[in-house]
Amino acid sequence: xxxxxxxxxxxxxxxxxxxxxxxxxxxxxxxxxxxxxxxxxxxxxxxxxxxxxxxxxxxxxxxxxxxxxxxxxxxxxxxxxxxxxxxxxxxxxxxxxxxxxxxxxxxxxxxx
Amino acid sequence: xxxxxxxxxxxxxxxxxxxxxxxxxxxxxxxxxxxxxxxxxxxxxxxxxxxxxxxxxxxxxxxxxxxxxxxxxxxxxxxxxxxxxxxxxxxxxxxxxxxxxxxxxxxxxxxxxxxxxxxxxxxxxxxxxxxxxxxxxxxxxxxxxxxxxxxxxxxxxxxxxxxxxxxxxxxxxxxxxxxxxxxxxxxxxxxxxxxxxxxxxxxxxxxxxxxxxxxxxxxxxxxxxxxxxxxxxxxxxxxxxxxxxxxxxxxxxxxxxxxxxxxxxxxxxxxxxxxxxxxxxxxxxxxxxxxxxxxxxxxxxxxxxxxxxxxxxxxxxxxxxxxxxxxxxxxxxxxxxxxxxxxxxxxxxxxxxxxxxxxxxxxxxxxxxxxxxxxxxxxxxxxxxxxxxxxxxxxxxxxxxxxxxxxxxxxxxxxxxxxxxxxxxxx
Numbered sequence: 001x002x003x004x005x006x007x008x009x010x011x012x013x014x015x016x017x018x019x020x021x022x023x024x025x026x027x028x029x030x031x032x033x034x035x036x037x038x039x040x041x042x043x044x045x046x047x048x049x050x051x052x053x054x055x056x057x058x059x060x061x062x063x064x065x066x067x068x069x070x071x072x073x074x075x076x077x078x079x080x081x082x083x084x085x086x087x088x089x090x091x092x093x094x095x096x097x098x099x100x101x102x103x104x105x106x107x108x109x110x111x112x
Numbered sequence: 113x114x115x116x117x118x119x120x121x122x123x124x125x126x127x128x129x130x131x132x133x134x135x136x137x138x139x140x141x142x143x144x145x146x147x148x149x150x151x152x153x154x155x156x157x158x159x160x161x162x163x164x165x166x167x168x169x170x171x172x173x174x175x176x177x178x179x180x181x182x183x184x185x186x187x188x189x190x191x192x193x194x195x196x197x198x199x200x201x202x203x204x205x206x207x208x209x210x211x212x213x214x215x216x217x218x219x220x221x222x223x224x225x226x227x228x229x230x231x232x233x234x235x236x237x238x239x240x241x242x243x244x245x246x247x248x249x250x251x252x253x254x255x256x257x258x259x260x261x262x263x264x265x266x267x268x269x270x271x272x273x274x275x276x277x278x279x280x281x282x283x284x285x286x287x288x289x290x291x292x293x294x295x296x297x298x299x300x301x302x303x304x305x306x307x308x309x310x311x312x313x314x315x316x317x318x319x320x321x322x323x324x325x326x327x328x329x330x331x332x333x334x335x336x337x338x339x340x341x342x343x344x345x346x347x348x349x350x351x352x353x354x355x356x357x358x359x360x361x362x363x364x365x366x367x368x369x370x371x372x373x374x375x376x377x378x379x380x381x382x383x384x385x386x387x388x389x390x391x392x393x394x395x396x397x398x399x400x401x402x403x404x405x406x407x408x409x410x411x412x413x414x415x416x417x418x419x420x421x422x423x424x425x426x427x428x429x430x431x432x433x434x435x436x437x438x439x440x441x442x443x444x445x446x447x448x449x450x451x452x453x454x455x456x457x458x459x460x461x462x463x464x465x466x467x468x469x470x471x472x473x474x475x476x477x478x479x480x481x482x483x484x485x486x487x488x489x490x491x492x493x494x495x496x497x498x499x500x501x502x503x504x505x506x507x508x509x510x511x512x513x514x515x516x517x518x519x520x521x522x523x524x525x526x527x528x529x530x531x532x533x534x535x536x537x538x539x
Contacts, residue, residue, distance in 0.1 A: 044326075044394075045326070045392040045393065045394065045396070046326035046327075046328045046396070046398070047326065047396060047398055047399060047438055047439075047442075047451070048388075048391070048392060048396075048399075048435070048438060048439040048442065049324045049325060049326040049442055050323075050324070050325075050326065051325060051326035051328070
């Protein structure tokens with residue numbers, strides 16, 4: 001099993017959700033996050049005083065998936081979240097040693 | 113013939129009732145300005161200081177009412193009480209006064225209830241004190257602020273109020289201040305400035321290398337609502353200060369005051385918004401809000417003699433001044449989170465001076481000189497008296513919360529609660 005964690009532009013969230021649902025993924029966790037990468041921040045003015053927005057809002061999505069579909073999911077996320085402009089985000093893939101569905105006690109691929 | 117006399121008496125009594133009613137409704141509108149200040153300030157501070165600024169605003173309003181009843185009113189209007197100030201102090205303020213009877217109304221000795229006058233005046237004191245709370249927001253100790261409120265509303269404000277509206281020397285020398293650009297707004301701003309100078313800036317507002325950091329407010333919908341409530345309340349503030357509505361001349365005057373008050377706010381808002389757009393590159397809502405209030409403060413000293421177009425221009429200049437003043441005070445490292453000193457102080461001064469253009473009895477420079485003397489008198493008295501009180505508070509109980517409390521937010525340290533609690537459980 002793989003844990004796929006993607007940081008994407010918030011306005012792309014709906015498209016990405018649709019794209020992974022089309023592959024048959026049944027669950028996804030979303031968090032509103034802030035951070036910076038190469039895009040860095042920008043400055044704004046409030047009442048004439050400058051302030052730096054160091055951390056830009058992003059959406060973080062997390063999906064636990066079976067190894068068989070992991071590549072397909074990564075590709076779907078990358079294709080839908082891409083605008084070609086700086087700040088599109090990143091996708092991280094990691095191993096999961098175990099997964100348990102709390103209600104039924106199912107484990108492994110059955111649980112994701 | 114007797115019938116005619118009776119009818120004439122009834123008409124006079126009706127006029128008395130109408131003027132009293134008008135006074136009370138205007139007073140209620142001014143009371144509602146407390147809601148405006150409360151919302152404006154709650155919107156322009158950070159979320160962690162919201163509950164405390166709300167407590168401060170409702171608390172200062174109630175304190176102002178009680179102190180003005182006990183001592184303030186009798187200091188400000190000693191002529192209304194037999195035997196002057198000290199006699200009335202013995203009677204505990206307005207509690208010892210009688211109201212008018214029908215005979216006095218018919219004889220023309222009085223045209224509104226004495227207590228309606230008290231009610232109208234008491235909400236003005238609260239307005240002056242509200243101005244202070246925004247400027248010292250996010251870092252002052254709650255109870256030190258309340259202690260200052262007792263002195264300002266019971267003593268400092270009434271003394272200068274007596275000099276003008278109570279028939280004192282500023283009134284006798286021809287100083288004009290219709291509804292209080294000076295007596296109310298400059299007064300509040302001078303007290304606020306003294307407090308801010310002794311209090312210091314919020315932590316993080318000014319960097320070690322001289323940079324000025326913005327600390328954006330947490331809730332701009334509340335700030336906008338507060339401004340519109342103040343705008344509404346100002347019709348009572350200026351309109352009620354005409355003091356009478358019960359004949360054609362007075363009714364027309366009241367209508368003109370309403371129109372001019374509204375136009376000045378509109379002018380102030382538009383020009384503050386335009387200036388911030390051209391200066392900063394974007395339409396800064398908070399500057400537009402301050403601009404509307406600046407227009408209102410600017411017209412308050414004389415809303416009756418300008419034409420609506422001139423009133424718009426007086427307000428517009430107020431709107432331009434307030435934006436410049438907010439930026440300038442920041443450069444001087446005078447930290448005023450809501451812009452109260454700029455709106456009420458700098459523009460209050462402009463309002464007092466602007467009187468000379470439209471109401472000068474044919475002597476512009478003479479009136480301007482009188483206005484300057486009045487302005488300096490009010491500022492000097494309130495600033496020095498307030499500075500002494502703030503200083504004594506600072507040396508005894510302290511006026512500033514600790515650095516850690518400031519970081520955590522004064523909601524927790526002063527009130528023990530949060531405006532927007534999260535992760536609480538009933539256990």
